[in-house]
Amino acid sequence: MARSYDAIGEVERAAHVRGCGLLSVYACTAGCGELHGRHAYHCRERLCVWCAGARGAQLGDALLPLVQTMLRPWFLTLTVKNGPDLAERAAHLRQAFKKLRRRAWWRAHVVGGIAVEEVTRNERSGEWHPHLHLIIDAAVPQAVLQAQLAALWAAVTRDSFILDLRPFQGAAVASDLRELCKYTAKISDIVERPELVRVYLDYARRRRLIVTFGSCYGAAAEATLAAAEAEEPAQERTDVAQSPCPSCGAVGTLRHEPARRWRMESVAPVGGGWYVQCRSVDDWRAVRARRGWSVVRGGG
Numbered sequence: 001m002a003r004s005y006d007a008i009g010e011v012e013r014a015a016h017v018r019g020c021g022l023l024s025v026y027a028c029t030a031g032c033g034e035l036h037g038r039h040a041y042h043c044r045e046r047l048c049v050w051c052a053g054a055r056g057a058q059l060g061d062a063l064l065p066l067v068q069t070m071l072r073p074w075f076l077t078l079t080v081k082n083g084p085d086l087a088e089r090a091a092h093l094r095q096a097f098k099k100l101r102r103r104a105w106w107r108a109h110v111v112g113g114i115a116v117e118e119v120t121r122n123e124r125s126g127e128w129h130p131h132l133h134l135i136i137d138a139a140v141p142q143a144v145l146q147a148q149l150a151a152l153w154a155a156v157t158r159d160s161f162i163l164d165l166r167p168f169q170g171a172a173v174a175s176d177l178r179e180l181c182k183y184t185a186k187i188s189d190i191v192e193r194p195e196l197v198r199v200y201l202d203y204a205r206r207r208r209l210i211v212t213f214g215s216c217y218g219a220a221a222e223a224t225l226a227a228a229e230a231e232e233p234a235q236e237r238t239d240v241a242q243s244p245c246p247s248c249g250a251v252g253t254l255r256h257e258p259a260r261r262w263r264m265e266s267v268a269p270v271g272g273g274w275y276v277q278c279r280s281v282d283d284w285r286a287v288r289a290r291r292g293w294s295v296v297r298g299g300g
Helices: 002-007 011-019 049-068 086-102 104-109 142-157 173-182 194-204 219-229 281-291
Strands: 022-028 035-039 073-079 112-121 128-137 163-167 210-214 254-263 267-271 274-277
Touching: 002 011, 002 194, 035 254, 049 112, 049 173, 049 210, 073 086, 073 142, 086 104, 086 112, 086 128, 086 142, 086 194, 104 142, 112 194, 128 173, 142 163, 210 219
Parallel strands: none
Antiparallel strands: 022 035, 022 254, 035 274, 073 128, 073 163, 112 128, 112 210, 267 274
16 A cells, blocks of 8 residues: 555655554563563554554444444445446435435434445446445334335435345444444555555545434534544554553563564454564464464464
8 A cells, every 4th residue: 555655646645554553562571571562653544454443443432332322223325326436426425315314204213323434446347336334223114214215315316226224233233333434445456556546535535434413413422533533643652661561460560672663463462452472373372372362363
Protein backbone atom coordinates (compact mmCIF):
# COMPACT_ATOMS: atom_id res chain seq x y z
CA MET A 1 0.00 0.00 0.00
CA ALA A 2 2.86 2.40 0.73
CA ARG A 3 4.10 1.97 -2.85
CA SER A 4 0.67 2.94 -4.16
CA TYR A 5 0.66 6.05 -2.00
CA ASP A 6 4.12 6.98 -3.30
CA ALA A 7 2.96 6.52 -6.89
CA ILE A 8 0.08 9.00 -6.48
CA GLY A 9 2.15 11.58 -4.61
CA GLU A 10 0.80 10.84 -1.11
CA VAL A 11 4.29 10.74 0.40
CA GLU A 12 3.21 11.56 3.97
CA ARG A 13 0.58 8.83 3.94
CA ALA A 14 3.16 6.37 2.63
CA ALA A 15 5.49 7.19 5.52
CA HIS A 16 2.68 6.66 8.02
CA VAL A 17 1.84 3.26 6.53
CA ARG A 18 5.47 2.09 6.56
CA GLY A 19 5.71 2.84 10.27
CA CYS A 20 2.41 1.18 11.15
CA GLY A 21 2.55 -2.03 13.16
CA LEU A 22 5.87 -1.30 14.84
CA LEU A 23 6.07 -2.26 18.50
CA SER A 24 8.23 -0.79 21.23
CA VAL A 25 9.92 -3.54 23.23
CA TYR A 26 9.95 -3.67 27.03
CA ALA A 27 11.96 -6.03 29.22
CA CYS A 28 10.62 -7.13 32.59
CA THR A 29 13.41 -6.61 35.14
CA ALA A 30 11.61 -8.72 37.76
CA GLY A 31 11.75 -12.50 38.08
CA CYS A 32 10.12 -13.49 34.75
CA GLY A 33 12.59 -11.54 32.59
CA GLU A 34 10.35 -11.80 29.49
CA LEU A 35 10.33 -9.38 26.57
CA HIS A 36 7.04 -7.81 25.55
CA GLY A 37 5.97 -5.50 22.75
CA ARG A 38 3.53 -2.62 22.82
CA HIS A 39 2.03 -0.65 19.93
CA ALA A 40 4.28 2.28 19.15
CA TYR A 41 2.48 3.66 16.10
CA HIS A 42 -0.85 3.36 14.26
CA CYS A 43 -1.18 5.00 10.84
CA ARG A 44 -5.03 4.84 11.10
CA GLU A 45 -5.40 4.82 7.33
CA ARG A 46 -8.74 3.41 6.22
CA LEU A 47 -7.00 1.03 3.82
CA CYS A 48 -4.63 -0.33 6.46
CA VAL A 49 -5.49 -3.91 7.46
CA TRP A 50 -3.96 -3.64 10.95
CA CYS A 51 -5.71 -0.40 11.79
CA ALA A 52 -9.00 -1.65 10.35
CA GLY A 53 -9.01 -4.43 12.92
CA ALA A 54 -8.29 -2.06 15.80
CA ARG A 55 -10.88 0.42 14.55
CA GLY A 56 -13.50 -2.31 14.19
CA ALA A 57 -12.94 -3.47 17.76
CA GLN A 58 -13.14 0.09 19.11
CA LEU A 59 -16.28 0.97 17.17
CA GLY A 60 -17.94 -2.37 17.81
CA ASP A 61 -17.45 -2.10 21.56
CA ALA A 62 -18.72 1.50 21.54
CA LEU A 63 -21.84 0.67 19.52
CA LEU A 64 -22.73 -2.57 21.31
CA PRO A 65 -24.72 -0.81 24.10
CA LEU A 66 -26.89 0.84 21.42
CA VAL A 67 -27.69 -2.53 19.85
CA GLN A 68 -28.43 -4.06 23.24
CA THR A 69 -31.11 -1.43 23.88
CA MET A 70 -32.95 -2.32 20.64
CA LEU A 71 -36.22 -4.20 21.12
CA ARG A 72 -35.94 -6.11 17.84
CA PRO A 73 -32.68 -5.56 15.92
CA TRP A 74 -32.35 -6.51 12.27
CA PHE A 75 -29.31 -6.66 10.00
CA LEU A 76 -30.17 -4.96 6.71
CA THR A 77 -28.07 -4.55 3.56
CA LEU A 78 -29.10 -1.98 0.93
CA THR A 79 -27.49 -1.96 -2.50
CA VAL A 80 -27.58 0.12 -5.67
CA LYS A 81 -26.66 -0.77 -9.22
CA ASN A 82 -22.91 -1.02 -9.88
CA GLY A 83 -21.20 1.69 -11.89
CA PRO A 84 -17.78 2.90 -13.13
CA ASP A 85 -17.92 6.18 -11.17
CA LEU A 86 -17.52 5.54 -7.43
CA ALA A 87 -18.34 9.11 -6.39
CA GLU A 88 -21.58 9.14 -8.41
CA ARG A 89 -22.71 5.70 -7.17
CA ALA A 90 -21.92 6.57 -3.55
CA ALA A 91 -23.80 9.88 -3.79
CA HIS A 92 -26.77 8.03 -5.30
CA LEU A 93 -26.71 5.53 -2.42
CA ARG A 94 -26.62 8.23 0.25
CA GLN A 95 -29.40 10.28 -1.36
CA ALA A 96 -31.59 7.20 -1.66
CA PHE A 97 -31.04 6.37 2.01
CA LYS A 98 -32.02 9.92 3.01
CA LYS A 99 -35.23 9.60 0.98
CA LEU A 100 -35.96 6.21 2.54
CA ARG A 101 -35.68 7.64 6.06
CA ARG A 102 -38.20 10.38 5.14
CA ARG A 103 -40.85 7.90 4.04
CA ALA A 104 -43.85 7.71 6.37
CA TRP A 105 -43.72 3.91 6.75
CA TRP A 106 -40.04 4.00 7.76
CA ARG A 107 -40.59 6.81 10.27
CA ALA A 108 -43.52 4.94 11.81
CA HIS A 109 -41.85 1.53 12.14
CA VAL A 110 -38.05 1.97 12.28
CA VAL A 111 -37.09 3.46 15.64
CA GLY A 112 -33.37 3.97 14.97
CA GLY A 113 -30.19 2.30 13.90
CA ILE A 114 -26.58 2.26 12.76
CA ALA A 115 -25.41 2.53 9.14
CA VAL A 116 -22.02 1.49 7.75
CA GLU A 117 -21.11 2.45 4.19
CA GLU A 118 -18.87 -0.09 2.46
CA VAL A 119 -17.27 -0.24 -0.98
CA THR A 120 -16.31 -3.24 -3.09
CA ARG A 121 -15.20 -3.47 -6.70
CA ASN A 122 -16.03 -6.08 -9.32
CA GLU A 123 -12.65 -7.13 -10.71
CA ARG A 124 -14.07 -8.46 -13.97
CA SER A 125 -16.30 -5.51 -14.88
CA GLY A 126 -14.22 -2.83 -13.14
CA GLU A 127 -17.39 -1.35 -11.64
CA TRP A 128 -17.72 -0.06 -8.09
CA HIS A 129 -20.33 -1.37 -5.69
CA PRO A 130 -21.05 0.91 -2.70
CA HIS A 131 -23.67 -0.44 -0.30
CA LEU A 132 -25.00 0.09 3.20
CA HIS A 133 -24.97 -2.36 6.08
CA LEU A 134 -27.46 -1.35 8.75
CA ILE A 135 -28.63 -2.53 12.13
CA ILE A 136 -32.17 -1.24 12.59
CA ASP A 137 -34.69 -1.47 15.41
CA ALA A 138 -38.12 -2.40 14.03
CA ALA A 139 -40.82 -4.40 15.82
CA VAL A 140 -42.26 -5.75 12.56
CA PRO A 141 -42.56 -9.38 11.37
CA GLN A 142 -39.76 -10.32 8.98
CA ALA A 143 -41.99 -11.04 5.97
CA VAL A 144 -43.77 -7.69 6.28
CA LEU A 145 -40.54 -5.80 6.88
CA GLN A 146 -38.83 -7.45 3.90
CA ALA A 147 -41.72 -6.67 1.52
CA GLN A 148 -42.14 -3.07 2.66
CA LEU A 149 -38.45 -2.24 2.57
CA ALA A 150 -37.98 -3.81 -0.87
CA ALA A 151 -40.84 -1.72 -2.26
CA LEU A 152 -39.64 1.48 -0.63
CA TRP A 153 -36.04 0.94 -1.70
CA ALA A 154 -37.05 0.32 -5.32
CA ALA A 155 -39.09 3.52 -5.24
CA VAL A 156 -36.29 5.75 -3.90
CA THR A 157 -33.42 4.26 -5.94
CA ARG A 158 -35.29 3.55 -9.19
CA ASP A 159 -32.57 1.04 -10.07
CA SER A 160 -32.49 -1.50 -7.24
CA PHE A 161 -34.93 -3.54 -5.20
CA ILE A 162 -32.30 -5.97 -3.91
CA LEU A 163 -31.76 -6.06 -0.16
CA ASP A 164 -30.90 -8.58 2.50
CA LEU A 165 -32.68 -8.78 5.85
CA ARG A 166 -32.02 -11.10 8.77
CA PRO A 167 -32.37 -11.03 12.58
CA PHE A 168 -29.37 -9.60 14.43
CA GLN A 169 -29.19 -11.48 17.70
CA GLY A 170 -27.53 -14.34 19.51
CA ALA A 171 -24.21 -14.97 21.22
CA ALA A 172 -22.14 -13.63 18.30
CA VAL A 173 -23.63 -10.12 18.26
CA ALA A 174 -20.51 -8.46 19.74
CA SER A 175 -18.07 -10.15 17.33
CA ASP A 176 -20.41 -9.57 14.36
CA LEU A 177 -20.63 -5.88 15.24
CA ARG A 178 -16.83 -5.57 15.36
CA GLU A 179 -16.56 -7.30 11.98
CA LEU A 180 -19.23 -5.00 10.54
CA CYS A 181 -17.26 -1.91 11.61
CA LYS A 182 -13.89 -3.33 10.58
CA TYR A 183 -13.84 -2.63 6.84
CA THR A 184 -15.34 0.25 4.92
CA ALA A 185 -13.65 -1.16 1.81
CA LYS A 186 -12.74 -4.67 0.68
CA ILE A 187 -9.20 -3.82 -0.32
CA SER A 188 -7.68 -6.95 -1.88
CA ASP A 189 -7.91 -5.59 -5.43
CA ILE A 190 -7.36 -1.93 -4.51
CA VAL A 191 -4.22 -1.38 -2.45
CA GLU A 192 -1.69 -2.51 -5.06
CA ARG A 193 -3.19 -0.36 -7.83
CA PRO A 194 -2.39 3.34 -7.36
CA GLU A 195 -5.15 4.56 -9.66
CA LEU A 196 -7.78 2.73 -7.58
CA VAL A 197 -6.28 3.98 -4.33
CA ARG A 198 -6.58 7.53 -5.68
CA VAL A 199 -10.26 6.99 -6.50
CA TYR A 200 -10.98 5.60 -3.04
CA LEU A 201 -9.09 8.37 -1.22
CA ASP A 202 -11.00 11.05 -3.14
CA TYR A 203 -14.28 9.33 -2.28
CA ALA A 204 -13.53 8.81 1.43
CA ARG A 205 -11.71 12.06 2.22
CA ARG A 206 -13.33 13.85 5.19
CA ARG A 207 -16.34 11.58 4.95
CA ARG A 208 -18.05 9.77 7.82
CA LEU A 209 -18.70 6.19 6.72
CA ILE A 210 -20.39 5.06 9.94
CA VAL A 211 -23.39 7.00 11.26
CA THR A 212 -26.19 6.60 13.78
CA PHE A 213 -29.78 7.78 13.36
CA GLY A 214 -33.09 7.91 15.19
CA SER A 215 -33.02 6.56 18.74
CA CYS A 216 -29.34 5.61 18.35
CA TYR A 217 -28.24 9.15 17.56
CA GLY A 218 -26.64 11.05 20.43
CA ALA A 219 -23.71 13.22 21.40
CA ALA A 220 -21.76 10.41 23.08
CA ALA A 221 -22.15 7.99 20.17
CA GLU A 222 -21.24 10.63 17.59
CA ALA A 223 -18.14 11.71 19.51
CA THR A 224 -16.97 8.09 19.72
CA LEU A 225 -17.53 7.54 16.00
CA ALA A 226 -15.73 10.76 15.07
CA ALA A 227 -12.72 9.85 17.21
CA ALA A 228 -12.53 6.28 15.88
CA GLU A 229 -12.81 7.36 12.25
CA ALA A 230 -10.17 10.09 12.57
CA GLU A 231 -7.19 9.44 10.31
CA GLU A 232 -4.53 11.24 12.34
CA PRO A 233 -1.75 8.78 13.32
CA ALA A 234 -1.83 7.61 16.93
CA GLN A 235 1.34 7.49 19.01
CA GLU A 236 2.31 5.17 21.84
CA ARG A 237 1.12 5.78 25.38
CA THR A 238 3.71 7.48 27.58
CA ASP A 239 2.87 5.59 30.80
CA VAL A 240 3.52 2.09 29.48
CA ALA A 241 6.61 1.55 31.64
CA GLN A 242 4.42 1.81 34.75
CA SER A 243 1.99 -0.84 33.52
CA PRO A 244 1.96 -4.30 35.13
CA CYS A 245 4.08 -6.93 33.42
CA PRO A 246 1.61 -9.04 31.36
CA SER A 247 3.43 -12.23 32.43
CA CYS A 248 4.19 -11.91 36.14
CA GLY A 249 2.03 -8.90 37.05
CA ALA A 250 4.86 -6.94 38.68
CA VAL A 251 4.38 -3.16 38.53
CA GLY A 252 7.13 -0.72 37.64
CA THR A 253 9.52 -3.41 36.39
CA LEU A 254 9.20 -2.80 32.63
CA ARG A 255 12.25 -1.19 31.02
CA HIS A 256 12.07 0.23 27.52
CA GLU A 257 14.55 -1.34 25.06
CA PRO A 258 14.93 1.39 22.38
CA ALA A 259 17.41 -0.68 20.35
CA ARG A 260 14.78 -3.39 19.78
CA ARG A 261 11.81 -3.07 17.44
CA TRP A 262 9.29 -5.75 16.51
CA ARG A 263 6.65 -5.89 13.86
CA MET A 264 3.23 -7.33 14.55
CA GLU A 265 3.81 -10.23 12.14
CA SER A 266 6.57 -11.60 14.38
CA VAL A 267 4.71 -11.50 17.68
CA ALA A 268 1.65 -13.07 19.31
CA PRO A 269 -1.01 -11.32 21.42
CA VAL A 270 -1.08 -11.86 25.18
CA GLY A 271 -3.96 -9.48 25.95
CA GLY A 272 -4.36 -5.88 27.06
CA GLY A 273 -2.50 -4.56 24.02
CA TRP A 274 0.67 -6.50 24.82
CA TYR A 275 2.52 -8.94 22.53
CA VAL A 276 5.20 -11.58 23.09
CA GLN A 277 7.84 -12.39 20.47
CA CYS A 278 7.81 -15.83 18.83
CA ARG A 279 10.63 -16.71 16.42
CA SER A 280 9.67 -20.19 15.21
CA VAL A 281 6.83 -22.66 14.95
CA ASP A 282 8.07 -24.36 18.13
CA ASP A 283 7.97 -21.03 19.93
CA TRP A 284 4.37 -20.49 18.77
CA ARG A 285 3.38 -23.93 20.07
CA ALA A 286 5.14 -23.38 23.40
CA VAL A 287 3.50 -20.02 23.99
CA ARG A 288 0.14 -21.36 22.88
CA ALA A 289 0.33 -24.29 25.30
CA ARG A 290 1.56 -22.12 28.18
CA ARG A 291 -1.21 -19.55 27.82
CA GLY A 292 -4.02 -21.91 26.81
CA TRP A 293 -4.80 -20.20 23.50
CA SER A 294 -7.27 -21.75 21.09
CA VAL A 295 -6.22 -19.53 18.17
CA VAL A 296 -2.79 -18.11 17.38
CA ARG A 297 -2.18 -15.55 14.63
CA GLY A 298 0.35 -16.07 11.76
CA GLY A 299 4.02 -17.23 12.25
CA GLY A 300 7.16 -15.23 12.85
